[in-house]
Amino acid sequence: MTLLNTTLKWLLQRRIPRIEAMMQQPGVVQQQVFRQLIRAGRRTEWGKKHQYQSIQTIQDFQRQVPVSSYEDLFPYIERVLKGENKVLWPSPVRWFSKSSGTTNARSKFIPVTMESLDESHFKGGKDMMAMYIANNPGSRAFEGKGLSIGGSLHPNPYSSNSAVGDVSAVVMKNLPSWAQYIRTPSLPVALMDEWESKLERMAEITATENVTSMLGVPTWGMVLIDKVLARTGKSNILEVWPNFEVMMHGAVNFQPYRELFQQQVFPSAQVRYQEIYNASEGFFAIQDDLSRVGEMLLMLDYGIFYEFVPIQEADQPFPKALTIEEVELDKNYALIVSTNGGLWRYKVGDTVRFTSLYPHRLKVSGRTKHFINAFGEEVIVENAETAITKACEATGAVISDYTAGPVYMGNGSNGCHEWVIEFTHEPDNQQKFEQTLDETLRQINSDYDAKRYNDMVLKRPRIHVVPPGTFYAWMKQRGKLGGQHKVPRLANSREYLDDILGQVLEW
Incomplete structure (x- = not known):
């Protein structure tokens, strides 16, 4: 060691x-x-x-x-x-x-501010690693490189004395030299502005490095890993990074992606996953016990x-x-x-x-603004994540991305929820997937269940399966590739649904 x-x-x-x-x-x-x-x-x-x-x-x-x-x-x-x-x-x-x-x-x-960088973001990053090591005393994570997937920085258009950018980019730019030494890729590459060019360059660099940990949004991590695999011709990333130990993830609920990462991306029980809650406003919480999936310790001295x-x-x-x-x-x-x-x-x-x-x-x-309550059903993101995870478990499906919103009542027809889902591995039984999704929502949300009773207000959900790459193309069209950008899971309007479905029809 x-x-x-x-x-x-x-x-x-x-x-x-x-x-x-x-x-x-x-x-x-x-x-x-x-x-x-x-x-x-x-x-x-x-x-x-x-x-x-x-x-x-x-x-x-x-x-x-x-x-x-x-x-x-x-x-x-x-x-x-x-x-x-x-x-x-x-x-x-x-x-x-x-x-x-x-x-x-x-x-x-x-x-x-410098205070929020030092006392919140930097302190949170160090505590994240301290808690990981407390869970894994034999860790060799610092014998290799930590891969960070972040955004970019730009001059402040209002003042020459400051800069703006994704919080991950601000943090990386200000890291001390010892922290820069143990991370990859180099700062000029990590802060590249054009996202797709940056991903290609990151894949080129990290394909030859001893990467032992990764920090970032799971969806963008998956995009990068796919590029590394395409470049190397390997079947899974552990053939490229054999000493990989831990993925630190945040920004989106990891549960719907867990099976994908455990079975296909990092097919080894030795790889661990640690969740963090880091936002533009500060570093809030860290998973201190890796056996408590999805639960994070609120950090109170930042x-x-x-x-x-x-x-x-x-x-x-x-x-x-x-x-x-x-x-x-x-x-x-x-x-x-x-x-x-x-x-x-x-x-x-x-x-x-x-x-x-x-x-x-x-x-x-x-x-607080991502929910569906068009009919008094009060479905929140946690409900949706639980239901889609259960549906995947019941049918062997693995999702890549999804969003959902309402279909309004009209012309004598009741409303329903409409889902747009992109799968990495499609369900072995589409009908069972839809049924499990609906039944789980009814079990965990009494308001939704009441509206679904005898189809009096809501009919069964309507699900559209879209081709691979749909959500990536949609995010690119919106100028929201990379960094902390993520697909909005729920909306109380049809803004996202109509935009995505319209794009698919254009294809």
């Missing part, structure tokens, strides 16, 4: 006792973060407007500061984009994460103060917001954050559900 591997493992493991202390006293840790943020916020225009000087308690904060959407904060963010200082955060902002815009048609520019709003009140400016000590198991909450990047009571757009308390582990259950 190399000296570098041994040394890095030892250094990372020194963090574990502090993580364990955080798990035991979440409220104390969050109170400390809250006080630090308020002290910093007092030196900003936002803090002066909302009288941060008078804020002594969390209750004061919740009374004086409204919950904000991106649109609410944008007038302030725009000023920061144009180079103004001390608007939302006291230190200068040199980076902006350009989000994929999954909750709005336009992109979002999230400020990334300069982020968390609030959780019951989903029924998510659109209120002053909702009843719960702290970490007040949340309950198995309830869906809209996630609200105040961060060392200058976001204050900001609606991330995700919903989460706690699966354990002390330690506080959660699952991302969906998006």
